[in-house]
Amino acid sequence: MYSTTDENGIINNFPKEPKMYLAEKPSSAQKRNYALQGIAAGLLLTAVVWISLAVS
Template sequence: MYTTTDETGRLNNYSTEPEMYLASYPAPEQQRRYMLQGGIATLLISALMLTALAVS
């Protein structure tokens, strides 16, 4: 942890920053999984909205 002191004597603590790295592009199998998850999420939200509309 990095600590500094200003002219009034107050301490200021800074956390250490993690090492940065570049993200890698998702593999085709991961892309298909993301599309499947997006489709399931869309169906779930649509079902919830239609249920709320039908009940009200």
């Protein structure tokens, strides 16, 4: 851990920074899975809205 001390004697600690890396593009299978998850989320949201309207 990296520490500094100012003119009043107050210590300030800094954490170690993590290594940076670039993200990779999703594969076609991952893209398909994301699309399916989006469709499932949309259907779930639609069902919740219709159920709440039917109950009220």
